[in-house]
Amino acid sequence: MISVRYLQLARQLSDAINSGQYPVGSLLPTEHELSEMYQVSRHTVRAAIARLQEQGLVSRKKRVGTRVESVTGHKGYSQALASVADLAHLAQTQEREVREVEQFVADIARAQRFGLQPGGKYFRVSSVRVDSEHPGEPMCWTDVYSPDEYAAVIPLAKARKGELIAAIIEAEFGQIITTIEQRVEAVLLTDVLAETLNSPAGEPALQITRVYRNQDAGMMAVSVTVHPRERFTLVMQMARDKG
Known part of the structure; x- marks a missing residue:
C-alpha cells in the first residue's frame, strides 16, 4: 500500500539525513532521482518528502529543490500550504x-x-x-x-x-x-x-x-x-x- 511505502521511504531518508549522508543545508536528490534510487513512484516520493517536511527535517522551494533543515525532527505537524x-x-x-x-x-x-x-x-x-x-x-x-x-x-x-x-x-x-x-x-x-x-x-x-x-x-x-x-x-x- 502507498501509505506503507511512503513511510518506509521517509524513514530511509530520515536515517540518511541523521547519518550525515545529506548534511544540513544540502539538497536531497530530485523526485525523479529518488524514484529511480528506491524503485518507487514519484507519488510515493512526494508523500515521503511531505512527511519529512512535517517533521521539520526538510523544506521545499520551487526551482530550488528539497533542502535539509535539521537532523532531528519535532513532534507534531508543520505544514506549508500554498495551493x-x-x-x-x-x-x-x-x-x-x-x-x-x-x-x-x-x-x-x-x-x-x-x-x-x-x-x-x-x-x-x-x-x-x-x-x-x-x-x-x-x-x-x-x-x-x-x-x-x-x-x-x-x-x-x-x-x-x-x-x-x-x-x-x-x-x-x-x-x-x-x-x-x-x-x-x-x-x-x-x-x-x-x-x-x-x-x-x-x-x-x-x-x-x-x-x-x-x-x-x-x-x-x-x-x-x-x-x-x-x-x-x-x-x-x-x-x-x-x-
Missing part, C-alpha cells in the same frame, strides 16, 4: 476514520454558522485523521458539510481514506475546486473532542474552517477541523507583489 494541490497532498499523508454521518435540513442557526442555505438539504461527515506512527494521538477532528446532491461521496469518503472529501466530489461530479476560503481561530477543546483526540479538555486548539468553491463559485463543501495545539502548525508564506 489546492498542497492541501490535497497533506490529506494523503494521513488516513480518515469516519465516525459519524448525518443527513439534515439546515435550520437558521446552522446555516448562519456554516454558510449554508436555510432549508437546504445537506450531509455531514465527521471523522478523525490519524497517522500510522501515532495511532493513539489523532491529528484532528473534522466535520465536513456538503449539499445533499453530492451524498454519493459518503461511502467513497469511507473507502478513500487519504483523499479530501472535496477532492472526491471534484472527481466524481466533474467539478473544479477553484478557491478555498480559509479562517483560522483559537478555540478550547471541549470534553467530547478532548476524549476523542486523547488530549486534555480545556486546552487551546487550532480550528480551521475551509469553504471549497467550484468554477461557478458554488459551495462544494465546508470543513471545520480542530487540531490539538501540539499536533499541528500551519505555515503560510506571503510575498510582495512584483512591479
